Amino acid sequence: MKSTTRRTLAAVVTGVAAAVGVAAAPAAAAGAIPVPVPLGGAETALGMELPDVAGELPVLTPGAPEGPRYVEGRLLPERTLPQLPVRSGLPGVDLRQPLPQVLGDGFDHAAVEAPATELRALAPGLSLDAPLSAPDGGSFGLPAAQLPQAGVLTPVVQTVPAADLGVGPGL
Incomplete structure (x- = not known):
């Protein structure tokens, strides 16, 4: 070429x-993709006021796992299968429902607004240790027998969801 x-x-x-x-x-x-819910055709067909609905879908973003950590006295690293960090969000919603006024011809509305909130998580991990210890200088460099060890690193989920419920004039 x-x-x-x-x-x-x-x-x-x-x-x-x-x-x-x-x-x-x-x-x-x-971070979040807006998702409108079109109800204009249903309003026209039914001849009535329907709620306005919109949502948000979060975008999943995986992070870089923290690598294995070598510890003195162990043959295998401390985190054999590291935990994978993931960032995302909880889906959000914005809902406005018209309410007829008791006196008058206008409309009031009831609204629920729950914005997409950040979600941080760590996938479960695994920590193992071999049934042999590290080579020992006192026994001519041979490893000693020991009980094998296995541990599960627990998953972690952190978020702070929020919502706002309100009533007001107009739609």
Whole structure:
């Protein structure tokens, strides 16, 4: 393959990669994707006021796991299967329901707004130790027998959900 062909191919691949990266960046940077629920056609067909509904779906972003940690006196690292951190969010919702006024022709509304909130999690991990100890200088460099050890690193979930319930004039 000629060098000019290689350069042209490299430029095309770089351009395509940049275009794909630019297209994917807004969705990943947003954290949550808005999801409107269109009910305008049902309002027209039923001849009545329906609630306004909108939602948000979170974007899942996995993190980099913390690597195994070597400890003196053990043959295997402390975290044989490390925990994987994951960031996401709880889905959000915005709901406005019209309420007829007792006096007058206007409408009031009842609203529930629960924004998408951040969710941090750690997947479960595993810690193992071999049935042999580290080589010992006192026994001519041979390892001693010991009981095998296994431990499960518990999963962690952290979030602070919030919601707002209110009643007000207009829709």
